[in-house]
Amino acid sequence: MTLWQPACAQGADDTLLPYAVSIHQTPMQSWGPGAGIYLGKGLFITAAHVAGRSWLTRPKIAIAGSEYPTRVIKEGSFEGTDLTLLSVEEELLPARLRLRRNSICTDPPSPGQQVVTIVPGSAVRSHILAPDRLPIGTRGRFSTVIADVARTGNSGSGVFDVKHKCLLGIMSRKISQSFSRPGTRKTETRDIAKYFVPASEIAAFLPAHLQL
Missing domain, CATH: 2.40.10.10 (Trypsin-like serine proteases)
Incomplete structure (x- = not known):
């Protein structure tokens, strides 16, 4: 929706x-x-x-x-x-x-924070997801993620804080999860989030x- x-x-x-x-x-x-x-x-x-x-x-x-x-x-x-x-x-x-x-954000991203992804000609809003929404194996390294996988900017696009208009991160990759449908042997893969390299790593x- x-x-x-x-x-x-x-x-x-x-x-x-x-x-x-x-x-x-x-x-x-x-x-x-x-x-x-x-x-x-x-x-x-x-x-x-x-x-x-x-x-x-x-x-x-x-x-x-x-x-x-x-x-x-x-x-x-x-x-x-x-x-x-x-x-x-x-x-x-x-x-x-x-x-x-362009200013780089100094505050770390927090779950629920409103963001906007920026690519040439397109600005799309999203929000930060809590790390516990991710598969266990990805929660450490890829903990800075946004929702709305299908609509937001892809690799290299900017993730900006809506309130302060500072650069919060650079989009890196999708995070997917495989699951089996009940009663079948079929395994499906679903994109659940997008990881971005956070501002702290950009500054460093x-x-x-x-x-x-």
Whole structure:
């Protein structure tokens, strides 16, 4: 069921849309562009697996139909910290973006907290799920999750706190659970949440000399 949202709330969420960009590998990945978020000072953050192994994929930032070459500042991994930090020469970027600075949340996410996921052209509301809603094997490492798996932004998209408009995390992956239907031997898999790399890990990932 889609929850109704007041027009003023949707309009407020739309103010975050300029921070969302697309990530293009070279050549373009077969599944389409990934997402990323502008931090400021020419820096962009995305999921490591979206950018891929940068020496091979040569990721570019795409904004409004234009592509910008990047320099890889720091690269994580899907198995470790699923983040990659990219840089574009500031003078190449549109003026409307150069002037922006994105704040990273300092408070940890809490169950029930209202969030909005941001990708180019789309802002979708969701909320933080409590870790006890997850399969036991995922509760330690993947404890920062949101609901509304089908509607919200995918890997590399930004998760923002609705109230403070700060960056709460970067979307990393779906969390699924397998179950057997009663009376049958069939096993089905259902997506139950989406894990995002939290703001605390983003802040720790940024090199000290590039702290915003």
